[in-house]
Amino acid sequence: MKISILHLEDGLHQFQETINRGSLHFYRDEIYPDDIQVNVDLNKFGKNITCSVEISTRAHYICDRCLAEYQKNYIESFSLLFHTGNDRLITDEANVVILSPDQKEIDLLPFIQETLILTIPMKQLCRISCKGICPGCGADLNHEKCTCAEKPVDPRWEKLIALRK
Ligand SMILES: [Zn+2]
Ligand SMILES: [Zn+2]
Structure with a gap:
């Protein structure tokens, strides 16, 4: 999911995209059988761009205890700060990505993919009392x-x- 930042004005912007599940390839990607909806609230102020990203889709798990297949609504969000230049940046934001001044777009797909992978539960249970x-x-x-x-x-x-x- 690429967002052009070349002529992006300062202020708030919203982006929505549907990522075709077939375009994501990673180990255990079968957990997400549907397309993935992404909503981005982007705020640009000078050399800084913050992105609040919300991912929603359906997750398909197999219970570790009884091997039953079950589904859950999947909603996760994360935020990122993109900063242009190599000056030292003081921020509370945990995820900072440094951009080179000639960068024309930002690509959120690797971060979306990473979130989908990292949020696969260690233990999958169809219900707590299984x-x-x-x-x-x-x-x-x-x-x-x-x-x-x-x-x-x-x-x-x-x-x-x-x-x-
Ligand atoms: Zn028995
Ligand atoms: Zn179970």
Whole structure:
């Protein structure tokens, strides 16, 4: 998502773009099966351009516990400060990008991509209370009962079990 800054006037500007999901290629990009909506509030003041970027789309996850597929509305935002020149800049802004004076446009796509990657949850759960799959019988404990206890015991183990009791 490129924004031309060549003739951009000082003040507030808004940009909207739909990024085709097919144009983003990264590891695990299948998590975002839809197009990605991007809204940018840009504020230019002299050599500085701040961008507040909001990304929204649909995220498609697979639960770590029960392997069910589930979806969530995805909304994330970040801000960036682009600064032209090599003078020292004092700012509270965490993300500062230095531009060379001959730069004609800024490209937000790498930052959007980075945000999409960094916000993939470490743990994906269809719900907090997901009971997962029984490692013994393979039952999805959210919908089925574990049948481990009902299984007939191998007669060769019966003596051992009796001993333990
Ligand atoms: Zn689950
Ligand atoms: Zn079981």
